[in-house]
Amino acid sequence: NAGVTQTPKFRVLKTGQSMTLLCAQDMNHEYMYWYRQDPGMGLRLIHYSVGEGTTAKGEVPDGYNVSRLKKQNFLLGLESAAPSQTSVYFCASLQGTEAFFGQGTRLTVV
Amino acid sequence: DQQVKQNSPSLSVQEGRISILNCDYTNSMFDYFLWYKKYPAEGPTFLISISSIKDKNEDGRFTVFLNKSAKHLSLHIVPSQPGDSAVYFCAASNQGAQKLVFGQGTRLTINP
Numbered sequence: 001n002a003g004v005t006q007t008p009k010f011r012v013l014k015t016g017q018s019m020t021l022l023c024a025q026d027m028n029h030e031y032m033y034w035y036r037q038d039p040g041m042g043l044r045l046i047h048y049s050v051g052e053g054t055t056a057k058g059e060v061p062d063g064y065n066v067s068r069l070k071k072q073n074f075l076l077g078l079e080s081a082a083p084s085q086t087s088v089y090f091c092a093s094l095q096g097t098e099a100f101f102g103q104g105t106r107l108t109v110v
Numbered sequence: 111d112q113q114v115k116q117n118s119p120s121l122s123v124q125e126g127r128i129s130i131l132n133c134d135y136t137n138s139m140f141d142y143f144l145w146y147k148k149y150p151a152e153g154p155t156f157l158i159s160i161s162s163i164k165d166k167n168e169d170g171r172f173t174v175f176l177n178k179s180a181k182h183l184s185l186h187i188v189p190s191q192p193g194d195s196a197v198y199f200c201a202a203s204n205q206g207a208q209k210l211v212f213g214q215g216t217r218l219t220i221n222p
Contacts, residue, residue, distance in 0.1 A: 058209070099146075103151075
């Protein structure tokens with residue numbers, strides 16, 4: 001039972017490049033989330049999904065898109081990366097009111 | 111609009127003493143509160159939670175207190191151990207909205 005798995009763990013992008021971060025959970029949870037963690041800012045919600053085929057905006061959605069085509073996967077896309085998107089990204093899935101997190105993806109945009 | 115605030119970025123406590131981490135919230139619709147612990151290069155892990163119908167919840171060395179009138183909660187760790195050194199995040203949710211909102215985090219250092 002892997003829980004929540006994020007790929008990749010590290011990535012360096014050039015400004016303007018695109019990429020997709022993958023989150024997979026094997027706990028059959030309905031709700032999934034993407035957060036970014038920045039120094040002094042805590043964990044800020046980017047987008048979330050309350051079920052397969054649904055997505056919604058969080059606190060800081062600009063510059064990101066998401067898709068939830070399958071219940072177990074939640075994808076976060078950056079269409080044109082900017083240095084301001086340098087951050088550590090965490091995916092989480094929710095059971096009741098307890099969220100389970102992945103290990104994080106450290107993204108650097110140069 | 112920071113709905114969940116942890117005003118102390120860092121806290122240093124001697125081993126064996128009590129650690130008290132504080133959290134304030136502004137949204138009166140929040141009805142469930144959680145504390146997460148995070149080590150470097152790892153994802154946050156659940157520590158303890160409390161429903162708004164309670165004012166205290168205990169789990170071993172960890173106790174969370176909720177003061178709804180003040181919109182304030184605190185996490186007490188006693189006795190503090192070196193392995194407790196980590197970043198602690200306070201989180202709140204409105205179960206109807208199913209969003210989990212986090213504070214900025216407090217870095218706790220336990221000194222031997």
